[in-house]
Amino acid sequence: MKIVLTGVDTGLADGEQKAFEQAAISIGRDANDCDVIFPNDRFPMVSRHHAAISRETEGWVLTDQNSSYGTFLNGERITRSRLTVGDVMQFGPNGPSMSVVSFEDRPASIPDSVLTNAAAEIRFPDNPQQHAIAIGQTEITFGRDPQSTVPFPANDRIVSRDHAAIVRVANGFVLEDRGSFNGTFLNDQRITAPTPLTHGDKIRFGTGGPTAEFFAPSQRSSFENSLANERIAHLTQNAAEFQNFTGENKTIVARLGQPVGIAKNNVEPQLLMSVAFGEKHELVIGRAPTSDIRLDGLDISSRHARLKLSGGQVSVEDLGSTNGVYMNGAPTTSSPLSPSDSVQIGQFLIKIDVAGTIGVFDTRARMRIDASHLARSVRSRGGRSQLLDDISLTVQPNEFVGIIGPSGSGKTSLIHTLSGASRPEAGNVSVNGRDLYREYASLKHSIGLVPQDDIIHRELTVYRTLLYVAKLRLSRDVSRAEIDRTINEVLDVTGLLPRRDVRVSDLSGGQRKRVSVAVELITRPSLLFLDEPTSGLDPQTEFSMMELFRQIADSGRTVVITTHAAETVRMFDKIAVLMQGRLVYFGTPDGALKAFGAANVLELFGRLESGDNGSLDAAAERYRQAYLASPDFRQYVAEPQSQAPAAVVSGQRTKRTRLGIFGSIRQWATLSRRYFEVLLRDKLNLAILIAEAPIVAFLTLAAVNPKGPRDFIYFMLSIVAIWFGTSIAAREIVSERPIYKRERMVNLGILPYTASKFTVLGLLVAVQCILLFLPLKVADIVLPGTMPGEFFGVPQFWATLLSAAVGLAIGLLISAIVRSSQMATTLVPLVLIPQILLSGIFGVPNNVSRPLSMAVPAAWSYDTMKRFSTLSTLEPEGATPGDATDGRGLYKQVEEENDAILTKARHDLDEYQSKTETKLRKYDDDRNAGLSPPRPDLDEMPAIPNAKKIPNDLSPYVTFLHPWMNEVLNQLVLMLMFGVLAFTTLLVLRIKDIR
Known part of the structure; x- marks a missing residue:
């Protein structure tokens, strides 16, 4: 057999290939003994006899010959490793490299089909104490489950409980991954489907996990040297070559x-x-x-x-x-x-x-971060404070990096900038050469972020929390069985499997933080950022959490965290030390101690906090300049940045993927179910919300004057409905802002999210309105006139629901605007008090209160309630022609009737007086004329009628109706208010999203 190589620095022309037919190829600087020679003057990092490529039973093997600077295969330092097509070999750091183009096909004497009925076994070259295991007629399984054919230690979290299996089919063997969390690799290629095996294949269970070797000398095929996933296509192309293979490719x-x-x-x-x-x-x-x-x-x-x-x-x-x-x-x-x-x-x-x-x-497992000249500032009393001041660093794939420094040094700002949660004012972050901010939408599935605040609902169980996250983030056609398997894998990795059905609120602080980590691991991101994940934990829990993060990094992920934990700093591969927004060191933990002349990490923290008892700003700048002149800066920042992948520039900033109509409906349904479950599980709060409505109703009945006008009861119906909606919603968005912001970074739509709030809270407020309205209506049936209303009060109940909906929209708008739950609680009275003052309960609005009342939902709602009562008014404002008061209002009617009575009485008295005076004058005249007239017969004095009084029972009346309102207009205005408030809420969330 022969191997074909091409090299970047071997003297070959660009792209030129060279075939080697000998069984062993020596590589180094020795011109006499080596087959591949690197000149001494150009490549001092290459040893005289650096490495060798040899043809072994399992195939072509690269072996390091105890070189001074090491041999690297695909970026990982090795001592001995099997070669596959496309592998890149590098000899020493920044040394020359060669890649494998192809191998010669095996001798023609070996048939093209897979040889059958071959004895096969699994060997464990990395664990000599483990005996080889023969593959029987069915399958052998690998995992941490004790029932597995090949059980791995229970504490080896890189391996899943049911990780992989080798299945015997009619004409050979296939390797299949059982949905493991960290994947299964065949010859360092992660498999994506059941993959055929051939003699000498190297199997790895998770990145950095244990390995096994498939040993079957007679089990060879024409796809022996192809990439693992290409074997599927090879075999499924010809069904006769591999019977019982399930693929149809x-x-x-x-x-x-x-x-x-x-x-x-x-x-x-x-x-x-x-x-x-x-x-x-x-x-x-x-x-x-x-x-x-x-x-x-x-x-x-x-x-x-x-x-x-x-x-x-x-x-x-x-x-x-x-x-x-x-x-x-x-x-x-x-x-x-x-x-x-x-x-x-x-x-x-x-x-x-x-x-x-x-x-x-x-x-996956190959994500590199390059941050260049990051700067960010905020306003302060003295001008602007620099949160990040010209920070550059590189995080290599699969590294575990800690960001440390005193409080206020910029740790959170840096990790949010590196993760894409916030944009810097200057500088840039790239992931494998791709602009993080411009292409965030396409990179977001590779990024996990655990902020300081919990990104979980404490009312749910651990399992239900992860279930809803999976439904929101994973593909909509993923089956429930696949979701459950993924959740169990994540729980197993994070050590939460025994707490699967426990409510999050019942977990310890460390376990709750593990749930937040599990939320991010659902999508199996390649980059994981954690902000102060061990804050507030006891030392033992803190250490176990750091072990978990170390394990996640070892499983093939890049992990970056901020921390104050001095005891666990040595677990990091590298640390970034911040002071006053400046990067004062980036490198290994031991290198940091040496750079600061500190005996331990606690002493290092002490120096960062004290600034050597001088100006902190001056000390930070002094430390930074010392680091910029150090070899560590050149090794860990300057050189990696110079070797950073070439930037890939897209023509425009990436827009979010639109959910579409069906995607939005699906997300709305999932969010609504989750929110409804959250509310149902908080039984005490739910009981209070349900009980307060009938309590308010009975208190209203107790307070209302049975013989007074009906204004108060309609006012309470209106104002309480608005209060229900506003108070229940005012903290809903702000209280779960960390959850909203994180889910928004992934794929959460603003419209489905807001609609879910309106849906669930709307149902709850509707129940409250029913429990408020029913007692009042029952009282009206028992005691007619308590709360009159046409059509059995149905229009008034509709107005109650409409008022509650407007209140709900007010509450959600408040929650979208404010920065804290306390601020929302403070604003609710400031919103409700004007509803009371300007509603009209204190009389007809006039002067400045009249235009102001038109902007108050309670005024329109209150007027609607009274109009649907069909009652007459006491005041002339809003009186209806043809009613009991003839459109004048009771007060005006009584006043006018009394005026008429008085006028008539005055007329009668005047007439009586005139007649009487006439008779008396005639009598006097006759007497003066010497006549003896009889005494005049005077008419009876007209009776003076009593004035009409205001009745004691005013229950058939309301005080007034707004003259510029009517039933239809009121409803339209309330609907318009709801629409404007809801749209404004969406707009506020969108503006905050952009900022």
């Missing part, structure tokens, strides 16, 4: 050679497979086993996207996926592809070359 595999588009090294994505269209015109990409290109993330839909070939042009089309398709960082539904384009689906990249060959790459 018909994809044709491209000729193996240089990886398509992206060089394979420790930072660049891992090449999973190389495929071509062959005779097909489209390739379906998705999670389903029948997909042409199968990807295994649960954030990927079963039929996620497809590649189409038409007229020599390849295009990508989104098939209505949950989490979208991104081309060059921007969401797309359909776009043509060129060799310079990259398509991202979940944490996978897809590229094509000029020949139309498609490369599928896995970015």
Whole structure:
């Protein structure tokens, strides 16, 4: 057999390949003994006899020959490792490199099909004490479950309880991952589907996990040297070659050679497979086993996207996926592809070359962060305070990095900037050369962020918390069984499996923080950021939490945390030391102690807090300048930054993927179910909310004057409905702001979120309104006239619901605006008091109160209640012609009737007086004339009628109605107020989102 290599620095022309047929190839600077020679003057990091490539039973093997600076395979230092096509070998840090182009096909005497009935066993080269295990007729399983065929230690959290299995099929063996949390690797390639095995295959259970070797000398095939995931395509192309294989893939595999588009090294994505269209015109990409290109993330839909070939042009089309398709960082539904384009689906990249060959790459476990000249400031009394002052650093893949420093040094600002939660005023952050802020929408599935505040609802159980997170973040077509398996894996990794059905509120502080971590691990991000995750924990819990984070980093993730914990600093691979917003050190923990001349971490913290008893600002600048001149700065910042991946610039800032109508409805339903469950589990608060409505109703009946006008009861109906809505909603958004902000960063839609609040709170307030209205209406039936209303009070109940809805909108707007629950509680009275003062309960609005009342929902609601009562008014304002008062109001009616009575009485008296005086004058005249007239017969004095009085029972009346209002207009205005308030709430959330 022969091996074909190409090298960047071996003297070969660019892209030139060289074949070696000997069984052993020596590499080094010795011109006499080495087959591959690196000049001494150019490559001092290469030893004389640095490494060797040899042909062994299991294939071609790279071995380090005790070199001074080490041998690296795909970025990881090795002593001995099997080679596969596409591997990159590097000799010493920053030394020359070569890559494997291909191997010679095996001798023609070996059949093309997989040899059958071969004895096979699993060996454990890294654990000599472990005996080889023969593979029987069915399967062998691997995991931490004691019932597994190959059980791993219970404390080896990188391995899942049921991690993987080797299954014997008719003509060979396949390796399948059982949905493990950290994945299963075949020859350092993560498998995405059941994959055929061949002799010498190296199996790894999770990144950095234990390994095993498939040993079956007669079990060889024509795909022996192909990438693991390409074997699926090879075999499923010919059903006769591998019977009982479940795949139905018909994809044709491209000729193996240089990886398509992206060089394979420790930072660049891992090449999973190389495929071509062959005779097909489209390739379906998705999670389903029948997909042409199968990807295994649960954030990927079963039929996620497809590649189409038409007229020599390849295009990508989104098939209505949950989490979208991104081309060059921007969401797309359909776009043509060129060799310079990259398509991202979940944490996978897809590229094509000029020949139309498609490369599928896995970015998991290969995420690098480069921060350059970050600066951020805030306003303060003295001007502006610098939170971040020109900070640059590089976090390599799979590193565990701590950010330490005194309080106020900028730790939270830095981790929020690195994670994309906030943007700096200057500088930039890139992830594998991609602008984090511009392309955040396409990178968000690779990022997990655990803020200081809990991002969980304490009323739910641990399982229900993760279930709702999974429903919100994973693909909508993921089955409940897949979700449950993922949740159990995450609980197992975080050590919460025994607490699965315990309410979060009943957990300890450390366990609650583990739940927050579990929330982020649901989507299996490659980058995990944690802000003060051990704050407030006891030393033992703090240590166990740090062990968990160390384990997560070891499982193939990049973990960055802020911490004050001095005792656990040595667990980090690197630490970033901040002081006064400046980076005063970045490197190893031991290097930090040496740089500051501190004997231990506590002494280091003491110096950072005291500033050597001088100005903290001056001390911070002095420390920074010393670090910038140090070798550690060159090693850990300057050199990595100079070697950072070339920036990939997309033409525009990435927009969020639109949820669409069905996606929004699905998210609304999930959020509503979760919120409803949260409210139901808080039984005491729910009981108080339910009980307060009938209590208010009975108190209202007790306080109302049975013979007084009905204003008070309608006023209470109106104002209490608004109060119910406002008070119940005023803290709902602000109280769960950490949860909202984190879910918003992932895929939460503002409209579904707000709609879920209106839905659930609306139902609860509706129940309150029913319990408020019913006692009052029952009282009206028992004691007629208590609360009159037409059509059995149905219109008044509708007005009550409408008033409560407006109150609900007011409350949610308050909650969206304020920064704390305390502020929301303070604002509620300031909103409700004007409702009382300007509603009209104190009389007819006049002067300035009249236009002000038109802006108050209670005025319109109160007027609506009174109008639907059909009662007459006491005042003339709003009196209806044809009613009992003839449109004058009782007071005016009585006044006018009394005026009429008085006028008539005065007229009668005047007439009586005139007649009497006439008679008396005639009598006097007759007597003066000497006559003897009889005494005049005087008429009876007219009776003076009593004035009409205001009746003692005014219950058939209300005081007044607003003359500029009416039943229809009132309802329209209340609906308009609700719409404007709801829209303003959405607008406020959107503005805060942009800021």
